[in-house]
Amino acid sequence: METALSSLATILPLAADDSGFHAPSLADFFPPAVLFEGTPFEINRIMIVRFIATAVLLTIIILAAKRAKLVPGRGQVIIEMVMNFARKGIADEILGEKLGKKYAPVITTILFSIFFLNITGVVPFLNVAGTSVIGLPLIFALWVFFLYLIDAVRSLGVGGFLKGQLFPPGVPKFVYIVLTPVEFLQVFLLRPATLTIRLFANMMAGHLLLALCFSATSYLFFQAAGGLKVLGAVTLAGGFAFYLLEIFVAALQAYVFAILTAVYLQMALEPEH
Amino acid sequence: MISGTIAGLLTAAEEAETPNPLLPETYDIVWSLFIVIILGVVFLKYALPKIQAVLDERTELVEGGLAKAEAAQAEAAAAKDEYQQQLTEARTEAARIREEARAEGTAIVAESRTRATAEAARIVENAQRQIDAERQQASVSLRNEVGELATELASKIVGESLADEARRSRVVERFLDELEASTAADAGKGN
Numbered sequence: 001m002e003t004a005l006s007s008l009a010t011i012l013p014l015a016a017d018d019s020g021f022h023a024p025s026l027a028d029f030f031p032p033a034v035l036f037e038g039t040p041f042e043i044n045r046i047m048i049v050r051f052i053a054t055a056v057l058l059t060i061i062i063l064a065a066k067r068a069k070l071v072p073g074r075g076q077v078i079i080e081m082v083m084n085f086a087r088k089g090i091a092d093e094i095l096g097e098k099l100g101k102k103y104a105p106v107i108t109t110i111l112f113s114i115f116f117l118n119i120t121g122v123v124p125f126l127n128v129a130g131t132s133v134i135g136l137p138l139i140f141a142l143w144v145f146f147l148y149l150i151d152a153v154r155s156l157g158v159g160g161f162l163k164g165q166l167f168p169p170g171v172p173k174f175v176y177i178v179l180t181p182v183e184f185l186q187v188f189l190l191r192p193a194t195l196t197i198r199l200f201a202n203m204m205a206g207h208l209l210l211a212l213c214f215s216a217t218s219y220l221f222f223q224a225a226g227g228l229k230v231l232g233a234v235t236l237a238g239g240f241a242f243y244l245l246e247i248f249v250a251a252l253q254a255y256v257f258a259i260l261t262a263v264y265l266q267m268a269l270e271p272e273h
Numbered sequence: 274m275i276s277g278t279i280a281g282l283l284t285a286a287e288e289a290e291t292p293n294p295l296l297p298e299t300y301d302i303v304w305s306l307f308i309v310i311i312l313g314v315v316f317l318k319y320a321l322p323k324i325q326a327v328l329d330e331r332t333e334l335v336e337g338g339l340a341k342a343e344a345a346q347a348e349a350a351a352a353k354d355e356y357q358q359q360l361t362e363a364r365t366e367a368a369r370i371r372e373e374a375r376a377e378g379t380a381i382v383a384e385s386r387t388r389a390t391a392e393a394a395r396i397v398e399n400a401q402r403q404i405d406a407e408r409q410q411a412s413v414s415l416r417n418e419v420g421e422l423a424t425e426l427a428s429k430i431v432g433e434s435l436a437d438e439a440r441r442s443r444v445v446e447r448f449l450d451e452l453e454a455s456t457a458a459d460a461g462k463g464n
Contacts, residue, residue, distance in 0.1 A: 030292045042300035054308050058315055065320040068327040070334065076324075083324060105325075109316035113309070130308075134294060135301030139309045197295075204294065 021219040024211035029133050029204065049120050050130035057116040086111045086258060094262040095269075103265055106147065110140060111258040114199065118250035121207055122243055129203035129250070134196065141195035144261045148268035155269060164271025191264050195257060202253050206246045213239030420445045 035043040064079045072080060086108040092100035117136060121129030131137050152161045165187045166180045213235050220232030292298070297305075424441060427448070 026292070026294055029294055030298070036300075040299045040303045042298075043304070044300075047300070047304050050304065050308055054312060057312070061316065061320040065323040068324045070327060070331050079324065080328060083321070083328070105317050105321045108321055109313060112316070113312045117308075133297070133301055135297040135305035136308065138297055139302070139305040143309060143313070200294075 021223070022215050024208050024215065028128070028207065028211065046128055046130065046133050049126045049128055050117060050136065052126065053116045053120045053130050054113075057112060061112065082112065083108050090255075090259050090262050094259065095266050099265070099269060100262075103262065107258050107261055110144070110261055111254050114140065114257050115251060115254035118199075118203055118253055119247070121203060121210070121250060122246045127210075128207050131199050131253075132203035132207050134200045137196045137199040140199070140257065141192040144195060144264060145192040147261075148265050151265070152268035156271075161268070161271075165268065168271065187268070191260075195260060199253050199257055202249055206242070206249055209242045210239060210246060213242055416449075419449070423448050 029046065031045040033042045033044050034048065035041075060075075061079070064076055067073070068076060087100065087104040090111070091104035091107050094100070095103055114131060117130035119129075120126040121132065152164075156164060166183050167176055168179070168183065171179060216235040217232050217239055220228055220235060224232070423445060427444065
């Protein structure tokens with residue numbers, strides 16, 4: 001990924017002279033502060049986008065809860081469908097009936113929250129995913145991390161948990177020399193880290209792609225010489241295609257995060273399987 | 274491996290003079306934590322339990338309704354069975370009664386016929402007997418009367434009193450025989 005980012009940075013400056021082509025860059029994810037600059041409560045554009053997504057999601061879910069009826073309206077049906085999917089399609093499927101019932105609310109929360117914070121990337125005027133800066137994916141991943149860590153230690157004890165995770169049964173003893181360090185890394189570092197990076201990198205890359213396509217279109221249409229204007233149509237079509245793709249990715253990444261939450265919980269709580 | 278990547282990104286970031294995207298800013302963490310906590314609390318403590326309660330209630334209602342419908346159906350089926358059974362019983366009963374009535378009717382007719390036959394026979398016999406008796410009586414009285422008449426007539430004609438009982442009886446017998454013989458001869462002639 002780093003090579004991709006740096007190659008972007010090397011390609012783009014070719015066009016980035018006075019002609020007005022604004023290439024997207026990593027600086028997009030660290031916009032200037034709007035409020036409280038330099039404090040731990042600094043608020044910039046992306047933070048505001050997150051607040052908006054959060055406020056919208058909270059409004060929707062609180063209204064849905066307040067108005068929840070036995071005979072559901074259209075809005076309630078959609079929310080129930082997602083809840084049902086998180087419960088039956090993810091939690092019960094992976095964790096089984098009993099654990100699934102216990103963890104379905106967490107998985108549902110994660111699915112809804114990450115989707116709403118992802119989808120801002122394709123909402124006009126917001127134009128950036130709330131999850132495209134690492135802090136939010138990291139906090140979600142840490143939530144999952146501590147959830148499986150604490151619940152597994154609670155139900156299996158420290159020894160039971162470590163034995164189940166680091167010394168998986170059914171393997172010849174000498175394999176543990178290699179396996180145990182790998183498993184240790186898996187449980188304590190790689191699982192939360194991959195959760196974080198997968199989400200944040202996907203959303204970041206999506207934003208860069210969209211921004212690149214649309215700023216190139218704008219440049220080609222309004223500033224490039226005659227023949228090059230045709231290329232603008234190509235970049236516009238590309239931008240549209242990536243836009244649709246990003247909607248899909250926003251949902252897919254929310255689903256992946258939710259399903260991996262269930263998988264990691266299952267691995268931690270039922271190591272023998 | 275990760276640390277290598279981070280280090281690589283760090284140097285890349287320094288060169289490009291943009292922040293390293295893998296290292297979160299303090300404010301990023303603070304606000305992310307804020308958002309996740311709020312979302313978590315609202316979802317887990319308020320919204321999801323409430324919606325789930327409604328969902329559970331609905332499931333219960335639907336299942337209750339189904340169970341009720343099933344019970345009603347079973348009841349209806351039982352009632353129908355019972356009705357069918359009663360109907361069958363009633364039909365059997367009716368058939369039995371009809372059969373009995375027919376048998377009884379046949380018996381009554383046969384008995385009546387027997388009785389009537391007996392009665393007729395009895396009546397015929399009585400009549401016969403009466404006829405016999407009357408004929409006998411007629412014959413006896415006729416015989417007496419004819420005897421007296423003949424005797425009287427004969428005594429008048431002969432002028433001789435046939436006081437002697439034995440003689441008179443003999444004369445009457447002879448007269449009657451003659452009379453009978455002449456009647457038979459008349460009858461043979463007449464024929």
